[in-house]
Amino acid sequence: MMRTHYCGTLTEALLEQTVTLCGWVHRRRDHGGVIFLDMRDRDGLVQVVIDPDTPEAFATADRVRSEYVLKITGRVRARYAGTENANMISGQIEVLAKEIEVLATSETPPFPLNDDFTNVSEENRLKYRYLDMRRPEMLERMRFRSKVTSQIRNYLDENGFLDVETPILTRATPEGARDYLVPSRTQPGSFFALPQSPQLFKQLLMVSGFDRYYQIAKCFRDEDLRADRQPEFTQIDVETSFMDDEDIMTMMEGMIVKLFDNLMGVKFDKFPRMTYAEAMRRFASDKPDLRIPLELVDVADLLQDIEFKVFAAPAKDPKGRVVALRVPNAGDLSRGKIDDYTKFVGIYGAKGLAYIKINDITKINNGLDGKETGLQSPIVKFFPDAALQTIIERTGAQNGDLIFFGADKAKIVNDAMGALRIKIGHDLGMSTTEWAPLWVVDFPMFEEVGDGQWTSVHHPFTLPKVSVEEMKADPGAATSVAYDMVLNGTELGGGSLRIYTVEMQKAVFEALGISDEEAADKFSFLLDALKYGAPPHGGLAFGLDRLIMLMTGASSIRDVIAFPKTKTAECPLTQAPAPVEPNQLRDLGIRLREKPKADDAKA
Known part of the structure; x- marks a missing residue:
C-alpha cells in the first residue's frame, strides 16, 4: 500500500510514529523558512511541517502548490503549545516530513477549495464537480x-x-x-x-x-x-x-x-x-410543518351574507374557502412588511391579503355606530360585529395580534395561506422544535x-x-x-x-x-x-x-448527489444532453424535425 494512514485519522495516539500519507495540498504556507502544508484526503486534514534540515523534501515542498497530489512520509509529533487546532481531529499533532514525492501536479483550480470558497456559482461547481467534491463539506x-x-x-x-x-x-x-x-x-x-x-x-x-x-x-x-x-x-x-x-x-x-x-x-x-382532511383544514397542506404553531381557521360560514363580495363569493362557493390565520404578537408589523406578504401570496394566485390588527379586544366592533373600534383594518367596516366577535373567539386572538385572511377557490387559498403560514413562522422565529415528524x-x-x-x-x-x-x-x-x-x-x-x-x-x-x-x-x-x-x-x-x-x-x-443535473435537467460536467451522430439516429429509425426559422415562427 502507498500509505499507512488517512490524514484525518492521525491523533496523539500515533506520537513519535512514522506514517506515510497520500492526498492533496489543501493550503501551503511559508513561515520564515519553514513550510507548512495542510494535507487533505477523504477523511480530513493534517498539518505537515517541512524544515530546511531535510533539503530534498524542503526543495520539493517549495515548488508544490494547491491541489498537487503528494505522498509524504514523516514523524508524528505534538504541536507546540498555543498552535493546536481544536476544530480538527488531528489538531493536537503535526507531521514532520522526511520524504515528499509529487504524484501529480495541478493547474490552478477554477475556484478555491479552502476556506476562501465563497460566491462560486452552482453552474461552475457542477461543471467541475470532481473538484467541488474535494471540499471537506461535500x-x-x-x-x-x-x-x-x-x-x-x-x-x-x-x-x-x-x-x-x-x-x-x-x-x-x-x-x-x-x-x-x-x-x-x-x-x-x-x-x-x-x-x-x-x-x-x-x-x-x-x-x-x-x-x-x-x-x-x-x-x-x-x-x-x-x-x-x-x-x-x-x-x-x-x-x-x-x-x-x-x-x-x-x-x-x-x-x-x-x-x-x-x-x-x-x-x-x-x-x-393526522388525517389528510385534518392536515388540509388546520395547515392547508398535506405535508404540514408542525414546528410552526400557527393554524388556519375556517370562517366562511360567518361571511356568506356580507356585502363585501371578495369574501362573500368564495364563502358561498362549494369549491371556495375563507380562512383566518392568527399571528400572535404581530400587530406591530409594518405596512411595508404586510405588502411584502401580499406579494408573496400573489405567487400562489391570491389576489390580495386582507388583515385585521387587534389593538383592544374590549372594543370589537366595525365602528359604523360611531363607537371607537379596537380593530385596525380597511376591511373591518364590511364585517358585522357578531362575525368579528366570532372570528376573534375562533382564532383565540388577543391584544397585539394580527389576523390574515384568505378568500378564493380552495386550492388557491390552501396554496397561498399554507405557504404564508410557513414563511411568517420562519420570519418571526416561531419554530417550537428542531424536528417535527x-x-x-x-x-x-x-x-x-x-x-x-x-x-x-x-x-x-x-x-x-x-x-x-x-x-x-x-x-x-x-x-x-x-x-x-x-x-x-x-x-x-x-x-x-x-x-x-x-x-x-x-x-x-x-x-x-x-x-x-x-x-x-x-x-x-x-x-x-x-x-x-x-x-x-x-x-x-x-x-x-x-x-x-x-x-x-x-x-x-x-x-x-455526487453528479446532479441543473434545474433545467442538464449536466454541465458532461454537457448532457447532447446531439448524437446521424448514423445512430438512422439505426433507430428516427428523423429529427428541423426547428422553424424565426421568420417562419412569427408567420
Whole structure:
C-alpha cells in the first residue's frame, strides 16, 4: 500500500510514529523558512511541517502548490503549545516530513477549495464537480450518505427484506409525470421507458411470494424541477406482504428513528398520525410543518351574507374557502412588511391579503355606530360585529395580534395561506422544535381534474377504503389506505396498501377513464398476475436524496448527489444532453424535425 494512514485519522495516539500519507495540498504556507502544508484526503486534514534540515523534501515542498497530489512520509509529533487546532481531529499533532514525492501536479483550480470558497456559482461547481467534491463539506455529505444507505440496508436485512433489482428498461405507465423514453433499435417505432418507480415490478414480486422486498433504486421523471427534484433520483423502495398499514408504518418509522438516533443523536417519540382532511383544514397542506404553531381557521360560514363580495363569493362557493390565520404578537408589523406578504401570496394566485390588527379586544366592533373600534383594518367596516366577535373567539386572538385572511377557490387559498403560514413562522422565529415528524393518512383516492374526470392522488394501484360498488357510485368520496411520512414540512416518503384483486383494479381503472382495451394494452401483465393468488400487500418509498438533504441541512438535493443535473435537467460536467451522430439516429429509425426559422415562427 502507498500509505499507512488517512490524514484525518492521525491523533496523539500515533506520537513519535512514522506514517506515510497520500492526498492533496489543501493550503501551503511559508513561515520564515519553514513550510507548512495542510494535507487533505477523504477523511480530513493534517498539518505537515517541512524544515530546511531535510533539503530534498524542503526543495520539493517549495515548488508544490494547491491541489498537487503528494505522498509524504514523516514523524508524528505534538504541536507546540498555543498552535493546536481544536476544530480538527488531528489538531493536537503535526507531521514532520522526511520524504515528499509529487504524484501529480495541478493547474490552478477554477475556484478555491479552502476556506476562501465563497460566491462560486452552482453552474461552475457542477461543471467541475470532481473538484467541488474535494471540499471537506461535500466529502462529508457523501460520506454521510454512504452511512445512511449502509444503515438502511442493515435494518431491512435484519427485518427479513430481500434486496432485489428490478428493470431499468421497461414500458411507459401513467404515474403523473412524463417518462424518459428510450428508442428500440431492434423494434423500430417502439420505445422503452425509464422507470418512474419500481411500483409494478415490486407488486409482481409480492405475487411471486418474495414477501419482503427492498431496493435502493434509481428512478427517472421528466418533470419541472425545484430544489428538491431531479430528473434522476434515488428511492428507498420497500414492499411487503401480509402486513397492514399500521404494521408497515411502524416498521418504517422504526428505521427512521434508528437512523436519526445512530447518526445524529436525535431521539424521536412515536410519530403522530393526522388525517389528510385534518392536515388540509388546520395547515392547508398535506405535508404540514408542525414546528410552526400557527393554524388556519375556517370562517366562511360567518361571511356568506356580507356585502363585501371578495369574501362573500368564495364563502358561498362549494369549491371556495375563507380562512383566518392568527399571528400572535404581530400587530406591530409594518405596512411595508404586510405588502411584502401580499406579494408573496400573489405567487400562489391570491389576489390580495386582507388583515385585521387587534389593538383592544374590549372594543370589537366595525365602528359604523360611531363607537371607537379596537380593530385596525380597511376591511373591518364590511364585517358585522357578531362575525368579528366570532372570528376573534375562533382564532383565540388577543391584544397585539394580527389576523390574515384568505378568500378564493380552495386550492388557491390552501396554496397561498399554507405557504404564508410557513414563511411568517420562519420570519418571526416561531419554530417550537428542531424536528417535527408525523404520518399523514387517509388520503382521497381521486382528485377531480375536470367535469366528472378523475386522477389518482397517489397512483392507480392504491387500495381504496371503500367497496367496488361504493367507489363506482361516488369516486370523489373514496379514501385510500395511503400514508405519507412528513418531516419539517417535507414529504420523506409515501406509500399505501395495494389493490390485489382484478375486480377492484378494473374498477379503479374505470373511474380513471382507462378503458378495458387500454388497461389490457398497458397493464395486462399486472391484471394477469392478480388472477393467480395475489397476497394482500403494501409498501412505501422514501426519497433518499431528500432525506439526506434534511439530515445534513443542505439547501438543495443537488448538494447531496455526487453528479446532479441543473434545474433545467442538464449536466454541465458532461454537457448532457447532447446531439448524437446521424448514423445512430438512422439505426433507430428516427428523423429529427428541423426547428422553424424565426421568420417562419412569427408567420
